[in-house]
Amino acid sequence: MAGVGGYVPPDVVTNKDLTRRLRTSEEWIRTRTGIGARHVIAPGTATSDLAVEAGRRALESAGAGRVDTVVLATTTPDRPCPATAPEVATRLGLGGVAAFDIAAVCTGFLYGLATAGGLIASGGAERVLLVAADAFTTLIDPGDRATAVIFADGAGAVVLRAGEAGEAGAVGPVVLGSDGELGELIEVPAGGSRQRSSGRPAAVGEEFFRMRGRETFRHAVERMADAAHAALEGAGWTVADVDRLAAHQANARILAAVGDRIGIAPGRRLSNIEEVGNTGAASIPLLLAQATARGEVRAGERVLLTAFGGGLTWGATTVTWPALPSP
Missing domain, CATH: 3.40.47.10 (Thiolase/Chalcone synthase)
Incomplete structure (x- = not known):
């Protein structure tokens, strides 16, 4: 790992906000979930918007202007077709590189980490931008107390590069x-x-x-x-x-x-x-x-x-x- 970045949208929904539409209490939400607030996308915002911002921050953290591949782990692509990763790559100024999505729900980042590591180990890439982003609230029934209190929107990203097993940043077996x-x-x-x-x-x-x-x-x-x-x-x-x-x-x-x-x-x-x-x-x-x-x-x-x-x-x-x- 050579760089890391994260992003959450600015709009916040607190437990108090949720009690206004759900038959529950702030105490019940916090006791059951440990959550006090969650960030949600604004109307018209998509997963790619979250992914681009987190990816940009990870590239800055790594001091990397260019990578060979962009991998996006998500359950909420902008559209069923095509994949969202190519758009993310283009908006980051990385047009032309390999870019694809991975769907493994909440394990998506680790599946992406294994995939990116395999590309690097095989010589298929030297640097990979791995982004994990979900606009999960777009899948949630706002009236379902069991899920509406838990899920939120956000993105995180890392830059991975070729390296040696003993150096800082080395990723172990996945x-x-x-x-x-x-x-x-x-x-x-x-x-x-x-x-x-x-x-x-x-x-x-x-x-x-x-x-x-x-x-x-x-x-x-x-x-x-x-x-x-x-x-x-x-x-x-x-x-x-x-x-x-x-x-x-x-x-x-x-x-x-x-x-x-x-x-x-x-x-x-x-x-x-x-x-x-x-x-x-x-x-x-x-x-x-x-x-x-x-x-x-x-x-x-x-x-x-x-x-x-x-x-x-x-x-x-x-x-x-x-x-x-x-x-």
Whole structure:
């Protein structure tokens, strides 16, 4: 990792704002999720707008005017076709480079990290801009208390370059997994080829994101923790070697359970969920960008990353944090 950047849109929705339209209380939201506020896009704003800003900041952080490839991890592309990454690349002045999207929901950043690393290791690229961006509120039913209080919009990005295993910024082996049998735990039923080819219009509400919370909680904790231990083993680290845990900011209860299961003390867990909510694929890189800006993660520290998302998908990896200018 040679650069990092993050961006959230300026409009903020507080817990108090949500209580005006949902049958809930500020105390219930904070107790259940650990979230106090979330950033949301303004009308007419799209995922590409978030991605461009985070990508620009990551390029500035890396001092890189040019990269070979742009990879965008997102569940909310601007359009079903074409991919959003080429537009992001062009708006960043990178027209002509390879650019493509990855869809792995909240694990998208780690899937993108493995993909970018493979391109670099194979000689297909020397520098890759990996952006994770989601305008998740465009998928959420504003009247659904279970999801409207959790999800938000944002973007995070990193610049990756070829390097040596022992130097600062080195990314360890990326552990990835999936389970399609449980895909219905986290889904948007309508809008894809299955619903479109069925000959029936989408039922009311099928265009919105759905999540079976109790089952998702259990799988998220188990999969993130197991992947984290596998990533530590692959890197030759022990739990005691970890200075900071950067887990997907799903909700505060999941974060606490994951940290406890891995064996990472609360003081070593990075978190921004209280102020930004669950930003989907953007969660981990946005967290890293904000932690860098605040001095919460410093050069030389060993950071463990782990995430879980729809698909089901999950993953984990390690990184020795480099010296980076504040994004």
